Amino acid sequence: xxxxxxxxxxxxxxxxxxxxxxxxxxxxxxxxxxxxxxxxxxxxxxxxxxxxxxxxxxxxxxxxxxxxxxxxxxxxxxxxxxxxxxxxxxxxxxxxxxxxxxxxxxxxxxxxxxxxxxxxxxxxxxxxxxxxxxxxxxxxxxxxxxxxxxxxxxxxxxxxxxxxxxxxxxxxxxxxxxxxxxxxxxxxxxxxxxxxxxxxxxxxxxx
Amino acid sequence: xxxxxxxxxxxxxxxxxxxxxxxxxxxxxxxxxxxxxxxxxxxxxxxxxxxxxxxxxxxxxxxxxxxxxxxxxxxxxxxxxxxxxxxxxxxxxxxxxxxxxxxxxxxxxxxxxxxxxxxxxxxxxxxxxxxxxxxxxxxxxxxxxxxxxxxxxxxxxxxxxxxxxxxxxxxxxxxxxxxxxxxxxxxxxxxxxxxxxxxxxxxxxxx
Numbered sequence: 271x272x273x274x275x276x277x278x279x280x281x282x283x284x285x286x287x288x289x290x291x292x293x294x295x296x297x298x299x300x301x302x303x304x305x306x307x308x309x310x311x312x313x314x315x316x317x318x319x320x321x322x323x324x325x326x327x328x329x330x331x332x333x334x335x336x337x338x339x340x341x342x343x344x345x346x347x348x349x350x351x352x353x354x355x356x357x358x359x360x361x362x363x364x365x366x367x368x369x370x371x372x373x374x375x376x377x378x379x380x381x382x383x384x385x386x387x388x389x390x391x392x393x394x395x396x397x398x399x400x401x402x403x404x405x406x407x408x409x410x411x412x413x414x415x416x417x418x419x420x421x422x423x424x425x426x427x428x429x430x431x432x433x434x435x436x437x438x439x440x441x442x443x444x445x446x447x448x449x450x451x452x453x454x455x456x457x458x459x460x461x462x463x464x465x466x467x468x469x470x471x472x473x474x475x476x477x
Numbered sequence: 478x479x480x481x482x483x484x485x486x487x488x489x490x491x492x493x494x495x496x497x498x499x500x501x502x503x504x505x506x507x508x509x510x511x512x513x514x515x516x517x518x519x520x521x522x523x524x525x526x527x528x529x530x531x532x533x534x535x536x537x538x539x540x541x542x543x544x545x546x547x548x549x550x551x552x553x554x555x556x557x558x559x560x561x562x563x564x565x566x567x568x569x570x571x572x573x574x575x576x577x578x579x580x581x582x583x584x585x586x587x588x589x590x591x592x593x594x595x596x597x598x599x600x601x602x603x604x605x606x607x608x609x610x611x612x613x614x615x616x617x618x619x620x621x622x623x624x625x626x627x628x629x630x631x632x633x634x635x636x637x638x639x640x641x642x643x644x645x646x647x648x649x650x651x652x653x654x655x656x657x658x659x660x661x662x663x664x665x666x667x668x669x670x671x672x673x674x675x676x677x678x679x680x681x682x683x684x
């Protein structure tokens with residue numbers, strides 16, 4: 271038991287080797303493979319290789335957005351905390367999340383809707399060309415889709431991976447219909463950890 | 478699309494109804510069921526019903542620990558951010574994570590080991606009877622197991638759900654051998670989101 275690998279870089283390298291091996295014949299274009307493998311690394315769930323959908327050019331657009339210093343808006347503190355903020359800050363961007371702000375809680379209570387909805391409205395107002403990351407709340411993704419349909423938003427990337435049983439799958443089917451750069455996980459699965467893994471995979475691709 | 482459920486309480490209630498229905502004949506003792514269902518709620522992954530193992534009396538001991546104001550020590554900021562800290566504070570406890578502390582980073586670099594290992598040592602020194610939550614780093618769980626075997630620690634609960642391909646499964650098999658209160662997920666799966674869900678499930682059980 272004292273012989274386990276303790277070096278963090280060796281652990282990560284070995285993990286990606288195992289993932290690549292177990293994916294076997296399932297190969298992906300380079301950048302897409304990096305996203306899919308990092309999701310599997312985070313979840314140990316190979317089903318993400320089947321349900322991860324990346325719109326054409328989305329990774330390239332996201333890289334450009336990050337390099338130009340775009341901010342990232344998340345639906346939860348948890349997704350925020352999983353993103354490599356140090357790496358992001360090298361390009362001038364920040365990760366922001368409004369869900370615990372007092373004005374958000376108040377408005378959500380008034381309207382009887384989730385705080386995620388109100389927080390997403392605030393994010394879109396602050397930067398309609400930002401990177402929007404939804405790992406938990408389908409309501410936040412539905413709100414974002416409404417705003418895009420209303421012509422208010424032209425995002426650099428949408429990470430649409432809400433998880434769960436009420437609205438998650440449906441919200442992602444709506445996102446699939448839009449002509450915007452997106453990365454999503456079809457069906458019920460996703461999560462704040464998956465959302466953060468996707469952003470980190472892209473951050474680590476940028477030289 | 479504008480008819481989706483927007484009320485957070487209604488969403489959660491409906492989700493748990495669906496989970497209970499889809500679990501079908503698979504029933505659990507009340508408290509254990511609450512933990513298992515909250516993990517599924519967080520991951521949309523029913524395989525956790527098969528791999529979640531809770532040692533006898535662990536939930537009761539954890540409740541008592543929380544009620545007596547014990548602190549919770551996590552291996553990642555992400556697990557920390559997912560735990561309902563407001564609810565925990567009602568009992569006097571705090572969630573702590575040392576992984577980003579400067580002294581931890583320095584020592585980890587010196588020893589060539591993960592920051593999680595050094596952070597876990599600090600947690601154990603601060604409170605050997607605390608609640609220890611490991612959602613990411615097998616190295617942290619191995620370290621904790623070593624400390625328990627060394628007689629230094631008598632935890633109120635160990636949440637042992639590291640995820641991944643190198644050491645995660647093995648660390649949990651070691652935990653299974655110990656006579657301490659634990660909740661773990663056998664095999665590769667787990668995660669910071671799962672770790673937070675387990676703690677929140679227990680927090681919501683306490684009246």
